[in-house]
Amino acid sequence: MIAQAVQMERTDERMSRMLYYNGTVITMEEPFCAQAVLTEDGVIRAVGTFEDVRAAAGEGEKCLVDLQGHTLMPGFIDPHSHFTACANATMQVDLGEAECFEDVIRLIREFIERENIPAGQWVRASGFDHNRLKEGRHPDRTVLDQAAPEHLLMVSHQSGHMGAFNSRALEALGVDGHTQPPQGGMIAVKDGEPTGYMEENAFLQYIQKAPMPSPEAFLEAYRKAQKLYASYGVTTVQEGMMSAPLGPLYQLLLHSGILELDLVAYLDMEAGDELKRQFAEHIGKYKDHMKIGGYKMFLDGSPQGRTAWLREPYLPVEEGAAGPAGETTAPSPDCGYPTLTDAAVKSNILRAERDQMQLLAHCNGDAACEQYLREYAAALAELPDHTPGDIRPVMIHAQLLGLDQLERVKGLGIIPSFFLAHVYHWGDIHLKNLGQKRAERISPAHSALEHGIRFTLHQDAPVIRPDMMETVWCAVNRMTRNGVILGTEERISVADALKAVTINGAYQYFEEDKKGSIAPGKLADFVILEQNPLEADPIDLRKIRVLATIKEGTCIYRADGQGTGEVR
Ligand SMILES: [Zn+2]
Ligand SMILES: [Zn+2]
Structure with a gap:
C-alpha cells in the first residue's frame, strides 16, 4: 500500500490559495532550502520559514498542504524528448x-x-x-x-x-x-x-510514408503520454521534432483541451514555414499550454548504433557481433557519418539566427559537434550585429563532445543538453565501441561546469522513460548496467544535477523568470519527492519516488492514485 502523498486540509473546493508546510522546500535559489511556500492562482506568492510564510498568508482562507516531512521542489523541466513519439509508443x-x-x-x-x-x-x-x-x-x-x-x-x-x-x-x-x-x-x-x-x-x-493511426487513438495516446511524464514530476515537456505530419495532430490536441503540461515544440526546418503559419499564435509564447520554441536539425546518428559521427574511428566490431545487416553505401562507416553537408548546417544556422528562432542540433559524435561549432562560428561571422548565444542554441545529446571543444561551446553561447543516462543504459557498449578513454569522457558534465557552461540533462523519451531522477542519479554516480563507474572525474554534485533538470531547463526555454526555481512571481509548478535528494545516499537517488506533481497550483498526478485536479 502506498503511503498517502500529502495531507490536504480542504476548506473550500475552489480554494486558490495553498500553503505547503511541514517538509523541505528545495528552492534552487539562495537560500537553497526553505520550510514553506504560499501560492495563489497558480503563482508563488511567498517562500521562507513557516512563520514568515504564514504571516505573508495573513488571515484569508487558504488550503493547508501538509508535506509530512517530504520534499517539494520545482517541477522538472524536460530539456529534450519527443512527446508525440511517446504517445506513439503507447500504440x-x-x-x-x-x-x-x-x-x-x-x-x-x-x-x-x-x-x-x-x-x-x-x-x-x-x-x-x-x-x-x-x-x-x-x-x-x-x-x-x-x-x-x-x-x-x-x-x-x-x-x-x-x-x-x-x-x-x-x-x-x-x-x-x-x-x-x-x-x-x-x-x-x-x-x-x-x-x-x-x-x-x-x-x-x-x-513518415506509413499512414497514421486514427485521431481518437492519438488523443488517448497523448493522454497516456502526458500521464507518464507527470508521474515522473515533469511539468514542462518537449516535442523534439515537429515534422509536417504532426501539424494536424497538434491541432487536434490543442482543440481537445487535454494538455495540462506546458509543451515546447521544435520544428523540422523543412516544414518550418508552413508549421509557423499553422501555429502562428504559439511562436515564442504559450497558448493553451503549447509554444513553438524554435527549429530542430540532426547532424548525425547514435553511438550505440555506430552511426554517431566521430573524429576517430570506432573500435572494430567483435567477432560474432555483426554491425548493421547487409552492405552499406555510407562513406567511411568506421567513423559513422554526417547527416547534413557543411553548407546545409550553416544555412540552417543562418536561418535560425535571422528568424531569431532557437536552434536545437542533434550532435552525438565529436565530428558532428565539430561541424556544428565550425559552421556556427562561420555563420556568426556573416552576422556582425548578432551576439553569440542570443538565440540560446542547444547541442542535443553532446555525448562525445570533446574537452578541446568546450571553450568554443562557451564562446558561442551554446547550451549542451547531455543524454547522461546513456552511461547507465549503454555505457558497457560504449566501452566496447569506443574504448576506455573515450567512453569515460562521454557526456563531460563536470568539465562543462569547470568551463562555466550552463547545461541541461535529458532522457530523450521514448528512447528511455522520462524519469528525471534516473538522470540525476546517473550524473552523480555514472554507473553502467554492469556496475562499472564510467568517468569518475565527470561526476557532478546532486545540486548541480538538479539544476540541470530545473533552473537550467527553464533558461534553455527562455523561461527562467517563470520557472525552474521557487521564488515569488514564478509559476506554482512543483514535484513532491518522497525523500530529500540532497540528503539521500547518492546511490539511492533513482529510487526516490515522485509522490505528487503540481502544475500551476493544480495537482495533476498523485502516487496514491487519488485522482487528479482534486486539490483545487
Ligand atoms: Zn537525438
Ligand atoms: Zn531526441
Whole structure:
C-alpha cells in the first residue's frame, strides 16, 4: 500500500490559495532550502520559514498542504524528448524487453492477436536494441516476415535512428533493390534485394510514408503520454521534432483541451514555414499550454548504433557481433557519418539566427559537434550585429563532445543538453565501441561546469522513460548496467544535477523568470519527492519516488492514485 502523498486540509473546493508546510522546500535559489511556500492562482506568492510564510498568508482562507516531512521542489523541466513519439509508443509493440529474434517475433504476434489487427494493416513496433539481442544484429525482413507475414510491419530501434520493414511494407513503400537512399541515409541491400534494414534519413523518410493511426487513438495516446511524464514530476515537456505530419495532430490536441503540461515544440526546418503559419499564435509564447520554441536539425546518428559521427574511428566490431545487416553505401562507416553537408548546417544556422528562432542540433559524435561549432562560428561571422548565444542554441545529446571543444561551446553561447543516462543504459557498449578513454569522457558534465557552461540533462523519451531522477542519479554516480563507474572525474554534485533538470531547463526555454526555481512571481509548478535528494545516499537517488506533481497550483498526478485536479 502506498503511503498517502500529502495531507490536504480542504476548506473550500475552489480554494486558490495553498500553503505547503511541514517538509523541505528545495528552492534552487539562495537560500537553497526553505520550510514553506504560499501560492495563489497558480503563482508563488511567498517562500521562507513557516512563520514568515504564514504571516505573508495573513488571515484569508487558504488550503493547508501538509508535506509530512517530504520534499517539494520545482517541477522538472524536460530539456529534450519527443512527446508525440511517446504517445506513439503507447500504440506500438514494445520490444524493450526482447533478448533475441524469437522474443521479437513473439511480442509482435501477441500484440496483433491482443489488439485484433486485421491483415493488411500497419503494425508498428519499437524499442529493440540489437546490442542486447542474442544475435547481436538488427532484425531484417526475414525475421519480420515470420512475425507478421500478413501485415505491413515496421520496427524501430530504441534510438529511433534506424529500423527495419517486412516484405509487405517494403512493397507498399515501393522499396526494391534499386531504390536510392536520400542524402545522409542508408538502405541495406544484399544480393540485389533490400534486407529491410534502413538508417537515418532513409529510415525517417519511409516511416513518415506509413499512414497514421486514427485521431481518437492519438488523443488517448497523448493522454497516456502526458500521464507518464507527470508521474515522473515533469511539468514542462518537449516535442523534439515537429515534422509536417504532426501539424494536424497538434491541432487536434490543442482543440481537445487535454494538455495540462506546458509543451515546447521544435520544428523540422523543412516544414518550418508552413508549421509557423499553422501555429502562428504559439511562436515564442504559450497558448493553451503549447509554444513553438524554435527549429530542430540532426547532424548525425547514435553511438550505440555506430552511426554517431566521430573524429576517430570506432573500435572494430567483435567477432560474432555483426554491425548493421547487409552492405552499406555510407562513406567511411568506421567513423559513422554526417547527416547534413557543411553548407546545409550553416544555412540552417543562418536561418535560425535571422528568424531569431532557437536552434536545437542533434550532435552525438565529436565530428558532428565539430561541424556544428565550425559552421556556427562561420555563420556568426556573416552576422556582425548578432551576439553569440542570443538565440540560446542547444547541442542535443553532446555525448562525445570533446574537452578541446568546450571553450568554443562557451564562446558561442551554446547550451549542451547531455543524454547522461546513456552511461547507465549503454555505457558497457560504449566501452566496447569506443574504448576506455573515450567512453569515460562521454557526456563531460563536470568539465562543462569547470568551463562555466550552463547545461541541461535529458532522457530523450521514448528512447528511455522520462524519469528525471534516473538522470540525476546517473550524473552523480555514472554507473553502467554492469556496475562499472564510467568517468569518475565527470561526476557532478546532486545540486548541480538538479539544476540541470530545473533552473537550467527553464533558461534553455527562455523561461527562467517563470520557472525552474521557487521564488515569488514564478509559476506554482512543483514535484513532491518522497525523500530529500540532497540528503539521500547518492546511490539511492533513482529510487526516490515522485509522490505528487503540481502544475500551476493544480495537482495533476498523485502516487496514491487519488485522482487528479482534486486539490483545487
Ligand atoms: Zn537525438
Ligand atoms: Zn531526441
